[in-house]
Amino acid sequence: MHSVKDLPADDTGCGWYHLSPKRNPKAPHQGESHARWVIVGAGFTGLAAARRLAERFPADEILLIEAQEVGFGPSGRNAGFAIDLPHDIGAPDYIGDIDTAKLVLKLNMTGQNHLKEVVAQHGIDCQMRASGKYQGAIEDRGIAILDAYRGGLDKLGQPYEVIEGKDLPDHIGTHFYRKALFTPGTALIQPSALVKGLAETLPANVTLYEGTPITGVDYGQKVTLTHAKGRIVADKLLLTTNAFGMAFGFLKNSFVPTFTYGSLTRVLTADEQARLGGKDFWGLIPADPMGTTLRRTADNRLLVRNSFAFIANGKANPHYLDKFRKQHRISYDRRFPMLPDVEFDYTWGGALAMARNHQSQFGQLADNVYGAMGCNGLGVTRGTATGLLLADWLAGERNEVIDFLLASPGPNRNPPRPFLDIGVNASFAWGQYRAGLER
16 A cells, blocks of 8 residues: 555635635545546546546446646646646747747647637636737847747747837736837636636536545555545546645656745726726736736736745645735735735645656556646646647547657656756756746
8 A cells, every 4th residue: 555645735715716706615535436437636637637537437336536726726826827828938930940839839728628618618707718818028038038939839820929118018007117028829728716616517427536545655556545434446447636746656756846835916997907907808928937917807916926935745835925015016016006005815826747858658657547747837827738639549549649649758867856956946946036027
């Protein structure tokens, strides 16, 4: 029996969660159950895998197990960008090999299109809009990144618009940025509302259990999962747990559990909205990866998201909330001096499963154990797509995108601790310092 010692424990401050439609969580699992398919992790990847398995195997019961509450964990804590375009930060033009970029674009579009279809089919109230995204720059280094990315987008044949700083207030209100690159293919969402809606509209042959953290696994001919109130026996187990896959005994010391932090303001008054100006709904990502992400939401709040922390056990640390809330205020004041009295209602952290080589895990992990883990910051679209494609592959389908995922070398191994901690923390500190005003 393998003991699962690290379990998710997110903070309670997520604004997306508290502002999303209320739902009654499904009851925890109790007693003993047997199923052909069991999925652990009900974020974007697990929900997509469960939905697609249910379609592929309508006579089978699928059990979906979530340690916390759906919409409370990392899938409900991101900035809400369902991004279509590839963005290889290791390539000079942020696109890299054109054939690989085309496959990544197809992968991301698989996830985005699926989400659009499910939202439309079930009328999920998640503020989804195909509004595109801005990528903003203020420092010379950020301007150079935008110029390089333009070349990559030209090579890929994707549309964009360059918006100079003098024109940006008509788009996003603030005069802060010198230049932005607008790409039209991103959809913006309220992430916790979307995840909750996906859970509430699962097919009838999917049974969701929430509040059921798995504490032990026996990897035998059948896989036996144990928890505080019972056990679950699976013919086949799918792990869609991102960095917590390491806690289940796989990909040891491969992921870098990374938290990033967001603050959401109170609702802007009518006067404040007029002073801000610009469009009523938009999202901006930074040219520098260590910079600040911004959103203006459907209910007229402003989101500020920046700052990173390496937390090896994947559990929220309240120390960072206090620290980075102060940074959010600095970043906010730089960008919105016309709105000096707008306080933050919520501050929270959310986990990313990062790998040093920016690779994900997809496919078989052991006999009757499979996984799709490690979205490297693109969980909305890539997580959804890999969940769908894992189910398709298990149903016997092969295509160029599945073959591309199967051919991935997966995340590489990290140096041992404490060398990993020293290296990652130093890298974050330097990156955030170098971001300058971008942060």
